[in-house]
Amino acid sequence: AQTVTQSQPEMSVQEAETVTLSCTYDTSESNYYLFWYKQPPSRQMILVIRQEAYKQQNATENRFSVNFQKAAKSFSLKISDSQLGDTAMYFCAFQGAQKLVFGQGTRLTINP
Amino acid sequence: NAGVMQNPRHLVRRRGQEARLRCSPMKGHSHVYWYRQLPEEGLKFMVYLQKENIIDESGMPKERFSAEFPKEGPSILRIQQVVRGDSAAYFCASSPRGSGIYNEQFFGPGTRLTVL
Numbered sequence: 001a002q003t004v005t006q007s008q009p010e011m012s013v014q015e016a017e018t019v020t021l022s023c024t025y026d027t028s029e030s031n032y033y034l035f036w037y038k039q040p041p042s043r044q045m046i047l048v049i050r051q052e053a054y055k056q057q058n059a060t061e062n063r064f065s066v067n068f069q070k071a072a073k074s075f076s077l078k079i080s081d082s083q084l085g086d087t088a089m090y091f092c093a094f095q096g097a098q099k100l101v102f103g104q105g106t107r108l109t110i111n112p
Numbered sequence: 113n114a115g116v117m118q119n120p121r122h123l124v125r126r127r128g129q130e131a132r133l134r135c136s137p138m139k140g141h142s143h144v145y146w147y148r149q150l151p152e153e154g155l156k157f158m159v160y161l162q163k164e165n166i167i168d169e170s171g172m173p174k175e176r177f178s179a180e181f182p183k184e185g186p187s188i189l190r191i192q193q194v195v196r197g198d199s200a201a202y203f204c205a206s207s208p209r210g211s212g213i214y215n216e217q218f219f220g221p222g223t224r225l226t227v228l
Contacts (some may be wrong), residue, residue, distance in 0.1 A: 004154075043201055045155075045219035091154050098168060099145060100205075100217060102154035 002027045002094050005010050006103035013082055014111050020067075021077045023092030032096045034068065037079045039089040039105075048090070063105065082110045114139070116206050116220035124226045127151040131198070133223045137206030144187040145217060146179060149201040161187060194227045201225075 003026045013019045025034070036048040051059045051068050054078045058066050064084075079086055087110045092103040117136040125131050137144050142163050147155040160168040162179035172179065176194075178220055181187040201224050205217035 033152050043224075045203060045205075045222075047216065050216070081183075095217075098160055099157040100147070100155070101157065102147075104154050 002096060002101045004092055004094050004103040006092055006106050008106045009104070010107045010109070012109040012111060015082060015084060015111050017082055018078060018080045018107065019082055021079075021090055021092075021108065023075045023077070023103055025073050025075065025092070025094050025101075027073070027094065027096065029096045032094060034066075034075045035091060035093040035095065035100070036064070036066070036075075037091045037102075038086075039091060040087070045091075046093075049077065079108075084110050084112060086110050116141075116204055116218050116228050118220035118223050120223060121175050121221060122224050122226070123135065124228065125126055126228050127195055128193050130201075131194050131227075133189040133191075133202050133204075133225070135187040135189070135204030135206075135220060137187070137204075138208075138218055141206035141208050141218070143207045143215075144181050145205045145207075146187075146189050147203045147205065149222075151200070151205060155203060158189070163189055191225075194225075196227050199227045 005024045032053045034051045038046045038048050049059050049061045049064050056088045058068050063080045065078045089107050091105045094101045119134050144161045146158040149155045159169040159172050159179045176192045180192045201222045203222045204220045207215040207217050209215045
């Protein structure tokens with residue numbers, strides 16, 4: 001069974017700073033996908049970024065980028081130039097054939 | 113193209129009552145997934161359905177919970193004889209295709225169930 005672990009329950013940074021959220025996972029599958037989702041107070045699940053395991057190049061989406069270390073089963077999210085609107089819960093997720101497996105989440109607060 | 117729709121957004125039930133949660137997938141999507149989010153936790157998979165078929169229900173509690181996705185109409189998650197521990201946010205996601213092929217799952221806004 002797959003497991004996803006986020007070891008940082010809460011993080012807080014100042015606006016415009018860079019912050020990195022950690023995620024590790026465990027799987028025996030060779031082909032899979034990894035995601036970071038943002039959940040603001042509205043509770044809507046918003047896809048931030050995704051990474052295909054067979055791609056060595058790290059995914060980037062504007063201010064969001066990942067550091068994917070397949071051998072170490074690590075998948076961290078870096079947010080550059082953080083903004084107040086980035087305040088939310090962030091969930092790391094793994095997808096093999098079907099279902100998504102989520103980590104416990106990191107509550108990120110961006111302070112003005 | 114409307115996104116995934118869930119209703120009601122908020123549902124209050126007393127212990128012992130039944131809760132029915134509805135999910136209308138995005139147009140053209142025939143695969144539906146239900147997830148539950150307990151307070152201060154991540155989402156946990158419950159069940160994966162295609163039209164008229166349950167594909168994977170490994171995350172469903174053995175009793176009181178059932179799900180269906182009929183040929184016509186929304187997918188329904190049904191909880192019988194609710195207890196306080198069922199209080200959670202229930203999310204539905206849909207995708208155009210299913211197992212063996214990656215397809216992004218698009219999430220609905222969730223239904224927050226409160227059991228008094």
